[in-house]
Structures are given as C-alpha cells and as structure tokens.
Amino acid sequence: MLIVASNPTKFIQGYSEQFERSFLENLRRSHTTKRVSAHVVYNEYIRDKNHVHMNATRWTTLSGFVQYLGKTGKCVVDETEKGWFIQYINNDPVAMARQEELKRKRQALLDHEERNRRFIQAQVKEAQEKFGLDDDGDENKPAHQPRVEKVSMSLKLESKSKLASVESKKSIQSAFGQDVDDKSGKDGAPSSSFDHETSWKGGKRSAVDAIMEEETRKRQRRDEDDERANRLDHWIQPGLVVKVMDKDVGDGAYYKQKGLVVRVHDTYVAEVRMLESRDVLRLDQEDLETVIPLVGRPVRVVNGIGRGALATLVSIDERAFCAAIQLTSGPKKYSFVFSFLLFLSFLFCVFSCRGRTLPQVEYEDICKVDT
Structure with missing residues (x-):
C-alpha cells in the first residue's frame, strides 16, 4: 500500500x-x-x-x-x-494489406466477368449472323433450297445388273458423304454436283456447331452464376487444416503453425486445435490462411465455383498462385450432352464430366482437409 x-x-x-x-x-x-x-x-x-x-x-x-x-x-x-x-x-498493417488484396482480387474478378460477358455476347452475335440463328438459338430456314439439277446420263452397252449395282454403290457412298471413286466416274455413272454436296454438308455441320456453341454458352453462364452465388466473404468450415498468420497470437508461439478447424462460431470465428501442441484457440478467419497439400491429396473448395465440394489437387502453378483441381464429390458436378448429326445418321454422344477439372483456382479458394 x-x-x-x-x-x-x-x-x-x-x-x-x-x-x-x-x-x-x-x-x-x-x-x-x-x-x-x-x-x-x-x-x-x-x-x-x-x-x-x-x-x-x-x-x-x-x-x-x-x-x-x-x-x-x-x-x-x-x-x-x-x-x-x-x-x-x-x-493491423497485415490485416489492412490483406483486405486491400482481397478488394483488388474482387475488382479484378468483376472486370474479368465483364470481359467474359462482352466476349460471349460478341460470340453469340457472330454465331447468329453466321448460322442464321434467332434469339432463342433455333436455326432459321435456309435462305435458299438446294437446287435440283438435271442429271444427264450417257448409257453404254452394259448389262442392267451392272448399272444397278453402280447406282446402288453411288447412293450408299453419297449418303455417308464419301466421294465416288475414279473408276465409276470414268464409266460414265451419274454424279451429283460438288457444290450441292458441299452446301449440304456445310448446312449439317453448321447445325452441329450451333448446338455445341449453345451448350458452351449455357455452361459459361452457369459457371458465372455459380461464381457470383458462391463467392462469399467467409470461408472457414469444420474439418479444414489452416495456418495461423497472426504474430500476436500467443506472442508469436503459434505463428505459421497449422491447426484443425473443429468448430465455427458466428460464421467468421473458428475454434482451431493446433496439430503440434493440441492447444485449442479461438481465432478470426482474418488471422488464418488456407493450406495447400501435396499434389494428389484431397482438398475442399471453400469459395467460388464448387464451394463446399471435395476435390483432388491435380497440379500447382506457383507463378500464378493458383492450382488445378478435379471435383470428386459434392453438389458441384456437371454433365453436358452434345448431339452430333452426321448426314442421314444420328449419333448421340454423351460426355460425362463427373470429376470435372477446374484448371485455375486461387490458393485462397481451396484448403487441405483432415484425413
């Protein structure tokens, strides 16, 4: 006293x-x-x-x-x-710098989306002008009907059976877009106009290209909507392996130490159990950083396209600070159908994209999971 x-x-x-x-x-x-x-x-x-x-x-x-x-x-x-x-x-200078970096990335993302939107609109307009599509993606009626040409035939002294076989062979070859061999041309068998065949083939391929481009546009729009809907300001989830980046926590004893998120409070606060000391800390997500595992290990998408889904780390691009992942589970799997019409035959090709690969995902959008 x-x-x-x-x-x-x-x-x-x-x-x-x-x-x-x-x-x-x-x-x-x-x-x-x-x-x-x-x-x-x-x-x-x-x-x-x-x-x-x-x-x-x-x-x-x-x-x-x-x-x-x-x-x-x-x-x-x-x-x-x-x-x-x-x-x-x-x-805190570190926190303020990180906020500025996040703000810059969000602005860059918005600029990138705007550029993509303009590019897609230009491609749609070009496709409509090229293939004669209306706003709904339906192909308009062709401006001109394939012309019907009068075929002149030079008959030689040949048997009817041989002439019928040549006609049958040419019909089959024409149906599948094949050229008639030189021998039949020399024999004087009827041949269709080359311009007519090219125009017919081009019309069919234009329809196929239009369908494929429409599917591509739908997928791009779906990805943009998914990115906007799943790009949130919070990312911590139970089961993530994170790294402490605040030097003030424990007077620096836990700086750059890894821990497991066992519980989340009020969306932004994580209860982290340190892997080495087994101490349990209550930290804000601004004090934490995602952990990138080795290639081939599982990760969880914590933000952006595929948020909440599990994936496998495929590769890492250290220069661009991004990685390629392959979705393995979760709600963000995609599948699309390309219908390919080949002249008189209808071939239905289904490309299943379970395990879709996202080629450029930022480090902040994926995190190692506890296995």
Missing part, C-alpha cells in the same frame, strides 16, 4: 493500459469488426479470473471507457436506447 501510495499515477497508468489492451484483444478475437453491445464485451472480459478490475484504472464507468475508445479512434462507438455499442477498428 505504501508503494502504491508513493506513486499512484504510475500504477493506475499501468493497470489502465493492461485493462485496455486485454479488453480490445477480447473484442478483436470474439467479435472482430462486428458491432456489439459494450456490456456484452465487458461481461465476457470479466469471466477471466485474472482480469484487471476497472476500479484499478483511471476510468470509473464503462461508458467513460467506451467514450475514450471512440475519441482515440480505436473503436467506433454509438449510444442507443439499449446502451453503448462498440465496433473494433482493425488497424
């Missing part, structure tokens, strides 16, 4: 700094930058038996302390009918 009485300002200042530091640390970890009641944060803080009491600080009331935080720019505070509300301002 005598020591404290001899220099009370020094001790009060020390307890005040310790109280402020512990209070803000609890606010940052438990509520991050969300707006919350000051009484809720204070009640969480005093649960610690070793906490510094407010009567040992230079603030006499919680309202005075909250107003101090607002004046110093450490928090955003406002008074309502239900009392004082507080919102933490994260001034």
Whole structure:
C-alpha cells in the first residue's frame, strides 16, 4: 500500500493500459469488426479470473471507457436506447494489406466477368449472323433450297445388273458423304454436283456447331452464376487444416503453425486445435490462411465455383498462385450432352464430366482437409 501510495499515477497508468489492451484483444478475437453491445464485451472480459478490475484504472464507468475508445479512434462507438455499442477498428498493417488484396482480387474478378460477358455476347452475335440463328438459338430456314439439277446420263452397252449395282454403290457412298471413286466416274455413272454436296454438308455441320456453341454458352453462364452465388466473404468450415498468420497470437508461439478447424462460431470465428501442441484457440478467419497439400491429396473448395465440394489437387502453378483441381464429390458436378448429326445418321454422344477439372483456382479458394 505504501508503494502504491508513493506513486499512484504510475500504477493506475499501468493497470489502465493492461485493462485496455486485454479488453480490445477480447473484442478483436470474439467479435472482430462486428458491432456489439459494450456490456456484452465487458461481461465476457470479466469471466477471466485474472482480469484487471476497472476500479484499478483511471476510468470509473464503462461508458467513460467506451467514450475514450471512440475519441482515440480505436473503436467506433454509438449510444442507443439499449446502451453503448462498440465496433473494433482493425488497424493491423497485415490485416489492412490483406483486405486491400482481397478488394483488388474482387475488382479484378468483376472486370474479368465483364470481359467474359462482352466476349460471349460478341460470340453469340457472330454465331447468329453466321448460322442464321434467332434469339432463342433455333436455326432459321435456309435462305435458299438446294437446287435440283438435271442429271444427264450417257448409257453404254452394259448389262442392267451392272448399272444397278453402280447406282446402288453411288447412293450408299453419297449418303455417308464419301466421294465416288475414279473408276465409276470414268464409266460414265451419274454424279451429283460438288457444290450441292458441299452446301449440304456445310448446312449439317453448321447445325452441329450451333448446338455445341449453345451448350458452351449455357455452361459459361452457369459457371458465372455459380461464381457470383458462391463467392462469399467467409470461408472457414469444420474439418479444414489452416495456418495461423497472426504474430500476436500467443506472442508469436503459434505463428505459421497449422491447426484443425473443429468448430465455427458466428460464421467468421473458428475454434482451431493446433496439430503440434493440441492447444485449442479461438481465432478470426482474418488471422488464418488456407493450406495447400501435396499434389494428389484431397482438398475442399471453400469459395467460388464448387464451394463446399471435395476435390483432388491435380497440379500447382506457383507463378500464378493458383492450382488445378478435379471435383470428386459434392453438389458441384456437371454433365453436358452434345448431339452430333452426321448426314442421314444420328449419333448421340454423351460426355460425362463427373470429376470435372477446374484448371485455375486461387490458393485462397481451396484448403487441405483432415484425413
């Protein structure tokens, strides 16, 4: 008592700094930058038996302390009918740099989507002009019907059976788009116009190309819608192996250490069990980073196309900071059908894309899973 009485300002200042530091640390970890009641944060803080009491600080009331935080720019505070509300301002340079990087990536993604949209619109317009398609993708009637030519025949002294066999052979070859051999041409057998055959074949192939382009456009639109719907500001999920990137956690003891997400609180806060020490920490997702496993190991898509699906890591592009993955389960498998018409025969080809490969997925959108 005598020591404290001899220099009370020094001790009060020390307890005040310790109280402020512990209070803000609890606010940052438990509520991050969300707006919350000051009484809720204070009640969480005093649960610690070793906490510094407010009567040992230079603030006499919680309202005075909250107003101090607002004046110093450490928090955003406002008074309502239900009392004082507080919102933490994260001034950490690492966190601010990461937020700027995320903002830049989102803007780049929007610009990329806009370029893709313009490119697709240009391709659709070009296809409509080239193949004569209307807005619904149906092929219009051809501008001109294939002309019917008069075939002149030069009959030689040949048996009827031989002439019939030549006619039959030519009909079969013409039906499957084959050219008539030179021998039959020399014998004077009837031949169809080359321009007519080319026009007919081009019309059929135009229909096939139109169908394939329409399927490609539908898939691109589906991917864009999927990307927008599944690109969220939170990504942590139970079962992910993550890395701690906050140097202040445990005074740097857990920096760049890996842990397993065992539970998620309020969407943005993860309960992480460290793999080495087995300690359980409660961290904000801004303090965590995804872990990229070895090629061939399973990962989970945590953001963007295929969000929530399991996949296998196919390859890693370290220069572009992205990876190629192959979806193995989850709701994001795709299949598409291309109908291919070949003259008088109808061939139905189905390309199954279970295990679809996504060639360029950013590191932040995939994470190693606990096996």
